[in-house]
Amino acid sequence: MSDITKLSLNELIQNIRNKKLSSTEITNSFIERSEKSKKLNTYVTDNFSSALEAAKIFDEKPNMDLKLPGIPIAVKDLFCTNGVRTTAGSNILNNFIPPYESTVTQSMWDEGAILLGKLNCDEFAMGSSNETSFFGNVQNPIGENLVPGGSSGGSSAALAASLTPVTIGTDTGGSIRQPASFTGTVGLKPTYGSCSRYGIVAFASSLDQAGPMSQNVKDAALLLEVISKFDNKDSTSIDFKRNKYSSELTNNIKGLKIGIPNEYRVEGMPKEIEDLWKKGIEIIKDCGAEIVDISLPTTKYALPTYYIVAPAEASSNLARYDGVKYGFRSEGENLIDMYEKTRSEGFGEEVKRRILIGTYVLSSGYYDAYYLKAQKVRQLIKNDFDNVYNNVDAILTPSTPSSAFKIGEKTDDPVSMYLNDIFTVPVNLAGLPGISIPAGVDDKGFPLGLQIIGKPFDEQTILNIAYSMEEKINFKNNITDWWM
Amino acid sequence: MTIDLKTVKHISKLARISTDEKKANKLANDLNSIFKFIEALNELDTEKVEPLTSVADTKLRLREDKFEANNIRDKILKNSPDENKDYFVVPKVVE
Numbered sequence: 001m002s003d004i005t006k007l008s009l010n011e012l013i014q015n016i017r018n019k020k021l022s023s024t025e026i027t028n029s030f031i032e033r034s035e036k037s038k039k040l041n042t043y044v045t046d047n048f049s050s051a052l053e054a055a056k057i058f059d060e061k062p063n064m065d066l067k068l069p070g071i072p073i074a075v076k077d078l079f080c081t082n083g084v085r086t087t088a089g090s091n092i093l094n095n096f097i098p099p100y101e102s103t104v105t106q107s108m109w110d111e112g113a114i115l116l117g118k119l120n121c122d123e124f125a126m127g128s129s130n131e132t133s134f135f136g137n138v139q140n141p142i143g144e145n146l147v148p149g150g151s152s153g154g155s156s157a158a159l160a161a162s163l164t165p166v167t168i169g170t171d172t173g174g175s176i177r178q179p180a181s182f183t184g185t186v187g188l189k190p191t192y193g194s195c196s197r198y199g200i201v202a203f204a205s206s207l208d209q210a211g212p213m214s215q216n217v218k219d220a221a222l223l224l225e226v227i228s229k230f231d232n233k234d235s236t237s238i239d240f241k242r243n244k245y246s247s248e249l250t251n252n253i254k255g256l257k258i259g260i261p262n263e264y265r266v267e268g269m270p271k272e273i274e275d276l277w278k279k280g281i282e283i284i285k286d287c288g289a290e291i292v293d294i295s296l297p298t299t300k301y302a303l304p305t306y307y308i309v310a311p312a313e314a315s316s317n318l319a320r321y322d323g324v325k326y327g328f329r330s331e332g333e334n335l336i337d338m339y340e341k342t343r344s345e346g347f348g349e350e351v352k353r354r355i356l357i358g359t360y361v362l363s364s365g366y367y368d369a370y371y372l373k374a375q376k377v378r379q380l381i382k383n384d385f386d387n388v389y390n391n392v393d394a395i396l397t398p399s400t401p402s403s404a405f406k407i408g409e410k411t412d413d414p415v416s417m418y419l420n421d422i423f424t425v426p427v428n429l430a431g432l433p434g435i436s437i438p439a440g441v442d443d444k445g446f447p448l449g450l451q452i453i454g455k456p457f458d459e460q461t462i463l464n465i466a467y468s469m470e471e472k473i474n475f476k477n478n479i480t481d482w483w484m
Numbered sequence: 485m486t487i488d489l490k491t492v493k494h495i496s497k498l499a500r501i502s503t504d505e506k507k508a509n510k511l512a513n514d515l516n517s518i519f520k521f522i523e524a525l526n527e528l529d530t531e532k533v534e535p536l537t538s539v540a541d542t543k544l545r546l547r548e549d550k551f552e553a554n555n556i557r558d559k560i561l562k563n564s565p566d567e568n569k570d571y572f573v574v575p576k577v578v579e
Binding site for chain 2: 095096097099100192193206232235236238298300301303304305307308315322323324325326327328329331332333334335336337338339340341343344347352353355356357359360363370372373374375376377378379380382413414415418429430431456
């Protein structure tokens with residue numbers, strides 16, 4: 001088989017089960033292609049030699065009943081991996097080797113998957129272009145000097161470039177869906193509480209969720225099935241009855257009601273995004289579902305709310321990086337001096353900016369005006385969704401307000417960078433599931449995504465809608481291997 | 485409202501991040517543009533709204549106070565930036 005790396009996850013599994021391919025052959029193919037793709041800068045740490053050993057062990061005694069039998073997978077470098085360096089894209093964790101494994105990655109290894117390596121991301125997942133990583137920019141395989149989106153930018157780039165068959169990212173304000181949209185891939189953020197946060201380097205604990213990124217919807221459903229489970233080690237993990245997402249996947253969405261929120265028609269939205277959205281609406285009608293106009297009046301307050309809540313939680317979560325127990329340390333004259341130098345040199349500019357915003361909004365005298373206010377608006381945003389879900393089953397919106405932009409284009413203006421997440425952030429604030437699927441290209445030929453937002457714990461419905469639309473859109477990513 | 489240099493220095497101190505004059509000036513600019521964007525929230529009347537602290541509608545669970553971690557003391561200490569193998573070491577705190 002000449003093009004193993006171009007196969008989907010489900011195709012690879014089929015080939016392994018039919019004994020047409022071995023885990024070693026597959027693992028070797030992805031390693032070889034990854035070695036030739038260093039220019040993309042997707043890997044922070046590779047695990048290639050251990051992966052080959054694990055593949056050999058799998059092939060000697062293959063267990064075909066597992067859901068991911070002998071499948072090599074690279075993951076975002078925000079998941080703690082036992083004995084394998086985990087940096088969160090930061091200098092301050094440059095040398096950190098976790099003595100434990102995140103629950104989500106453990107679930108994948110328990111089902112037979114093999115760790116291929118750790119993928120680049122924005123520092124502590126704070127960014128929308130992968131440009132805040134201590135380990136440098138990631139190139140989008142779609143075109144030279146284009147950002148792959150962020151914060152799961154190494155993941156989206158590695159996936160689109162066929163360096164891993166699927167991957168997992170984390171999404172706090174859009175960090176799975178936006179990079180998926182920028183690279184012509186599928187990305188799903190599950191309902192808050194579905195996938196354990198145990199062992200994921202924390203950014204904003206009330207918003208963070210791990211989720212699958214894949215070439216197609218069927219692969220996303222299978223990977224979600226593996227990683228979505230109740231976990232005692234995460235105090236916000238929710239014990240609900242999960243669907244068998246992959247076997248229950250259907251393209252029958254007749255009679256479903258899909259909401260189109262008027263407020264997502266934001267000022268200055270490019271015509272091609274508007275056209276793409278219209279195309280999506282037509283496809284949904286074609287599938288036999290009903291389109292319903294809805295209103296989410298507090299939409300425009302979601303981003304300002306997010307930029308209080310997320311930095312506040314981050315400033316608290318990142319207080320642990322003090323140069324004492326692990327990570328980078330800069331020597332100082334005394335303890336306080338050591339803390340201040342360590343944090344000043346260990347964190348990058350965007351992370352420091354957000355820590356300071358968070359410190360400010362939580363500081364005495366400003367707490368009520370900012371943090372409490374934001375929590376109240378967050379309630380209003382959630383109420384908006386609760387209200388419309390009395391009448392519709394899901395919501396269709398664009399994933400992002402633009403296609404991938406040039407490296408360096410938005411780094412000087414934090415607010416313009418933040419606007420990337422305008423369509424994805426409300427979903428995190430309300431704790432809902434959302435999926436981005438590739439739906440077309442703009443006039444430059446760069447991919448654009450559509451987002452389907454679901455009711456809490458109803459990943460199955462948005463997967464079914466995405467699956468039905470995917471079939472009719474028939475999107476093909478145009479990857480020319482320009483970096484080789 | 486505007487965030488002045490003095491405020492930037494104060495919050496930097498609270499966050500234990502040392503900041504020189506040049507960086508503090510740049511930060512003051514950045515923070516002001518971000519807070520200008522955040523001010524939009526003041527348009528909303530939220531007097532009667534309850535703050536949302538978590539979307540997960542669950543109570544915190546209690547568990548048995550039981551030891552679960554394996555013996556990973558050495559692995560933990562190995563991550564320490566100081567080379568001492570038995571303790572975490574910090575600069576002298578008490579004179």
